[in-house]
Amino acid sequence: MKDITVKFSDGSVESYPYGKTVMEIIASRFGSDAAAPVIAARINGKMVDLSSPLEEDVTIELVDINSAEGLGILRHSISHIMAQAVQDIFEDVHVTIGPSIEDGFYYDFEYSDTFTPEDLERIEARMREIISEDHPFVRTEMSRKEAVSFFESRGEPYKVELINDLPGDVSDVSLYSQGGFVDLCRGPHIPSTGVVRAFKLLNVAGAYWRGDESNKMLQRIYGTGFATQEELEDYIRVIEEAKKRDHRRLGRELDLFQMNDEAGPGLVIFHPKGALLRTIIEDWEKKEHLKRGYDIVMGPQILKVDLWKKSGHFDHYRENMYFTEVDEQLYGIKPMNCLSHMLIYKSKIRSYRDLPLRYFELGTVHRHEKTGVLHGLMRARQFTQDDAHILCAPDQLNTEIRSIADLVDYSMGVFGFSYEVELSTRPQDSIGSDEDWELATGALKQALEDNNIAYDTNPGDGAFYGPKIDFKLKDALGRKWQCATIQCDFALPERFDLSYIGPDGEKHRPVMLHRVILGAIERFMGVLIEHYAGAFPVWLSPVQASVFTVTDKHIPYGETVYNQLINAGVRCEKDFRNEKLGYKIREGQMQKIPYMLVIGDREMESGTVSPRQRDGKNLGSMGIREFVSILNERCERYE
RNA sequence: GCCGAUGUAGCUCAGUCGGUAGAGCAACUGAUUCGUAAUCAGUAGGUCAGCGGUUCAAAUCCGCUCAUCGGCUCCA
Numbered sequence: 284m285k286d287i288t289v290k291f292s293d294g295s296v297e298s299y300p301y302g303k304t305v306m307e308i309i310a311s312r313f314g315s316d317a318a319a320p321v322i323a324a325r326i327n328g329k330m331v332d333l334s335s336p337l338e339e340d341v342t343i344e345l346v347d348i349n350s351a352e353g354l355g356i357l358r359h360s361i362s363h364i365m366a367q368a369v370q371d372i373f374e375d376v377h378v379t380i381g382p383s384i385e386d387g388f389y390y391d392f393e394y395s396d397t398f399t400p401e402d403l404e405r406i407e408a409r410m411r412e413i414i415s416e417d418h419p420f421v422r423t424e425m426s427r428k429e430a431v432s433f434f435e436s437r438g439e440p441y442k443v444e445l446i447n448d449l450p451g452d453v454s455d456v457s458l459y460s461q462g463g464f465v466d467l468c469r470g471p472h473i474p475s476t477g478v479v480r481a482f483k484l485l486n487v488a489g490a491y492w493r494g495d496e497s498n499k500m501l502q503r504i505y506g507t508g509f510a511t512q513e514e515l516e517d518y519i520r521v522i523e524e525a526k527k528r529d530h531r532r533l534g535r536e537l538d539l540f541q542m543n544d545e546a547g548p549g550l551v552i553f554h555p556k557g558a559l560l561r562t563i564i565e566d567w568e569k570k571e572h573l574k575r576g577y578d579i580v581m582g583p584q585i586l587k588v589d590l591w592k593k594s595g596h597f598d599h600y601r602e603n604m605y606f607t608e609v610d611e612q613l614y615g616i617k618p619m620n621c622l623s624h625m626l627i628y629k630s631k632i633r634s635y636r637d638l639p640l641r642y643f644e645l646g647t648v649h650r651h652e653k654t655g656v657l658h659g660l661m662r663a664r665q666f667t668q669d670d671a672h673i674l675c676a677p678d679q680l681n682t683e684i685r686s687i688a689d690l691v692d693y694s695m696g697v698f699g700f701s702y703e704v705e706l707s708t709r710p711q712d713s714i715g716s717d718e719d720w721e722l723a724t725g726a727l728k729q730a731l732e733d734n735n736i737a738y739d740t741n742p743g744d745g746a747f748y749g750p751k752i753d754f755k756l757k758d759a760l761g762r763k764w765q766c767a768t769i770q771c772d773f774a775l776p777e778r779f780d781l782s783y784i785g786p787d788g789e790k791h792r793p794v795m796l797h798r799v800i801l802g803a804i805e806r807f808m809g810v811l812i813e814h815y816a817g818a819f820p821v822w823l824s825p826v827q828a829s830v831f832t833v834t835d836k837h838i839p840y841g842e843t844v845y846n847q848l849i850n851a852g853v854r855c856e857k858d859f860r861n862e863k864l865g866y867k868i869r870e871g872q873m874q875k876i877p878y879m880l881v882i883g884d885r886e887m888e889s890g891t892v893s894p895r896q897r898d899g900k901n902l903g904s905m906g907i908r909e910f911v912s913i914l915n916e917r918c919e920r921y922e
Numbered sequence: 923g924c925c926g927a928u929g930u931a932g933c934u935c936a937g938u939c940g941g942u943a944g945a946g947c948a949a950c951u952g953a954u955u956c957g958u959a960a961u962c963a964g965u966a967g968g969u970c971a972g973c974g975g976u977u978c979a980a981a982u983c984c985g986c987u988c989a990u991c992g993g994c995u996c997c998a
Contacts, residue, residue, distance in 0.1 A: 389993095397925080397926060397927095398926085399926090399927090400927090485992095486926095486927095487925090487926065487927090488925070488926070488992060488994070489926060489992095489994055490925080490993070490995090491924075491925090491994055491995065496923075496924065496994075496995045500925050501994090502925075503925090503993070503994080505992095505993080531990095535932095535933080536933090544988075544989055548988095548989070603996090603997090648998090650997080652996080652997075653996065653997095654923070655923065655925095655993090655996095656923095656994095656996065657990090658991095661998090662997075662998085663998095668998065764998095765998065767998095768998075799998065801998090803998040805998085806998055807998090831958085833956070833957055834955045835955060861955070861956090862956090862961085863955090863956050863960085864957050864958060865956090865957085865958065865959060865960070865961095867958090867959095869959035870959085870960090871959085872959055873959080879958080881957065881958065883957055885957085893957090893958085895958055899958085901958065
């Protein structure tokens with residue numbers, strides 16, 4: 284056999300004997316030390332194991348354990364090790380699938396009993412044994428038929444189902460084994476179990492087979508793995524930090540809101556500070572929308588059921604709606620705000636000169652969410668959307684979508700979020716013609732491209748009335764939250780027979796855009812609380828400053844300072860209790876108040892205040908007016 | 923809705939083998955008048971989520987319901 288030529292990603296080209304494995308080639312080219320963090324390779328663009336032999340001329344790229352792909356391979360391999368450990372320990376466990384995911388991996392098992400936290404420890408212990416035994420991951424290939432009978436003989440029905448459901452043109456499948464455990468798997472994998480340095484099993488949860496709620500519930504074990512122990516510990520620290528930032532906890536500690544069993548699940552009760560924060564956000568939004576040519580409108584909470592039938596909500600959204608009977612008439616409590624907006628449009632004959640019309644409503648909606656999905660402010664049964672419906676001519680769609688995307692971008696910047704964009708296309712259960720769906724999807728796509736916005740596509744994930752663009756913001760811990768969305772809708776204008784008179788004097792059908800910027804104010808507040816860990820920027824803080832007296836004799840002057848600040852529009856509290864200054868400061872810090880104003884002899888004599896910033900910095904003595912202008916300037920910069 | 927876990931004072935949590943409930947912090951009262959993250963002392967606070975069952979006796983064992991938490995499905 285003749286030698287083969289290998290081209291490396293640094294551009295160098297070398298010859299090797301036929302049939303050498305990738306690992307051997309890397310070791311001879313870079314030395315075994317340099318090869319250590321490499322756990323897989325990309326050969327002519329295809330990911331392979333290091334143990335695969337090279338039988339033709341190739342271009343080779345090394346996949347490092349620290350790259351996103353390398354980490355994915357490592358975690359996927361750990362999931363196989365976990366599956367082996369589980370089957371070693373427990374009887375009657377059937378394996379299903381076990382992929383790597385964003386922050387780790389999981390494996391789903393069918394098991395008649397349930398896994399407990401103690402079981403996880405036993406599984407981890409067995410995994411450590413498997414790792415120290417350093418079993419190689421061995422790839423083999425089989426025909427579909429062989430593989431089916433192989434997994435049948437091993438009593439693994441889920442694997443058989445997976446193979447049977449492969450596309451018809453797939454003739455062979457690959458299997459990976461390590462230490463007697465065999466799994467159907469595309470690969471690649473790490474060379475051997477001993478490569479694993481740091482892993483942890485995190486929790487057990489139920490999960491439907493193939494994610495379908497009509498299927499059997501399996502038991503999923505989540506875990507994660509990293510190249511080093513330090514990285515694993517960092518990750519665990521982030522989880523702990525997230526727990527500390529939990530908006531449900533901070534909501535109570537900062538006295539922002541409560542959820543109350545007596546009131547009902549999924550219902551938020553805003554306390555004074557939470558309601559103030561919400562008011563600040565809503566006032567900001569109204570101002571920004573008025574600047575951009577939106578009209579503020581308001582519709583009723585309940586509308587007759589016939590209108591919901593007309594809109595399609597009764598047929599497609601009924602299970603999420605609440606209904607109530609008034610004077611023997613059935614009413615639907617609104618789960619969306621569009622209906623009133625349609626009626627506003629229809630209240631007059633519209634000309635093309637009137638378009639676009641942009642109706643903005645801070646609309647409170649009710650949705651009957653399943654009990655299991657409720658989650659503090661993030662997922663409630665009553666929430667308020669910063670909703671708008673834009674009615675425009677088809678040729679105005681592009682401009683309108685682009686300016687919404689600009690508003691999203693501006694708003695995310697104000698709150699300090701980066702974001703990602705997804706385009707979702709027609710779902711199974713939907714209304715409207717194929718042409719309209721195509722037109723709408725094309726308009727969204729075109730606008731994104733015109734604005735140079737990178738996006739992913741989610742096929743079949745649109746709303747029942749139209750395709751949508753979702754914006755997923757990223758918070759301080761890198762977690763993603765769905766907030767803004769733009770949905771294109773040809774169906775509702777049709778159903779409500781909306782029209783405008785064009786330049787030709789004829790009736791034309793307008794197009795509608797549904798859109799939210801922050802999404803639900805409740806969810807957005809939840810995200811904000813966790814993003815800032817409760818330490819809101821000055822412009823958002825429900826309490827911007829608190830006045831602290833050193834002793835009782837400073838109370839009269841403190842009262843003067845407090846009143847001046849309140850009159851200047853500062854959101855201010857006072858703490859004139861007979862407590863030591865350090866005690867008040869500590870409480871102020873825990874309440875995350877941006878400025879604490881200390882009032883003692885010095886300030887009383889010179890008519891000043893001494894602001895202490897939340898970061899502990901003492902600003903020294905200054906006049907009240909000076910303090911107010913510092914505060915106002917920061918607010919103007921959205922600090 | 924489904925799988926699993928949990929529910930004890932305002933909060934965080936103890937409570938052994940079934941024998942009628944405890945701590946720290948917070949609160950309240952008093953003393954202290956104090957300069958940048960906790961002054962001291964005292965007082966009060968509980969239908970042990972709810973309902974039912976077993977038992978001489980239930981926070982503890984069993985059943986049901988409700989709620990919460992972690993996921994799945996769904997979603998702003």
